[in-house]
Amino acid sequence: MPTVSLDAIAFARAGDKGDKVNIGVAARDPAFYPILCRVLTPERVKEWFGELCLGRVDRYELPNLDALNLVLHQALDGGSARSLRIDNQGKALGDTLLFLQAEVSNEELELIRSAAERRA
Numbered sequence: 001m002p003t004v005s006l007d008a009i010a011f012a013r014a015g016d017k018g019d020k021v022n023i024g025v026a027a028r029d030p031a032f033y034p035i036l037c038r039v040l041t042p043e044r045v046k047e048w049f050g051e052l053c054l055g056r057v058d059r060y061e062l063p064n065l066d067a068l069n070l071v072l073h074q075a076l077d078g079g080s081a082r083s084l085r086i087d088n089q090g091k092a093l094g095d096t097l098l099f100l101q102a103e104v105s106n107e108e109l110e111l112i113r114s115a116a117e118r119r120a
Contacts, residue, residue: 002109007098009112010036014094021053021075023094026067029115033066039102040068048100049075049093070097 006025009032014023025040027033042057055073062069075093104112 001103002106003101003103004109004112005098006039006100006102008116009102010098012094012098014091016076016091019074019076021072021093023070023072023097024067025070025097026065029111030066031111033063035102035104035108036068037061039100040070045070045072045097048097052093
C-alpha cells in the first residue's frame with residue numbers, strides 16, 4: 001500500500017496547558033477526513049509520540065469541520081514551569097504529528113495528488 005505523510009492531507013495547530021497538549025488536526029479537503037479518522041487513533045498517536053506522552057490520548061471527532069482534536073495527557077514533563085526539556089511547550093508536537101505516515105489506497109492516493117495539483 002502506498003503511504004503519504006499527514007502533512008500532504010492535513011494541517012495542525014497545537015497548544016498546551018499544564019502537562020497536557022491539545023492538537024487540532026484538520027483535513028485539507030473533506031475527502032481526506034476519513035483517512036485522518038482511520039490513521040489517528042489514540043493508540044497510534046500515543047505510539048507515535050512514544051516516551052513524550054506518558055498518559056492517555058483522547059480523541060474528539062469534529063466531522064462538521066473535517067477535523068480531530070487530540071488531547072495528550074502527561075505529555076510535557078510536568079508542564080513548562082517544571083520541565084527541563086529544551087522545547088517544553090506543546091506547539092512543536094502538532095508539526096511533529098504531521099510527519100506520521102499514513103497508508104492509503106490507490107484511489108485515495110489519486111485524490112491526494114489531484115488536490116495537490118489544484119493547490120499548486
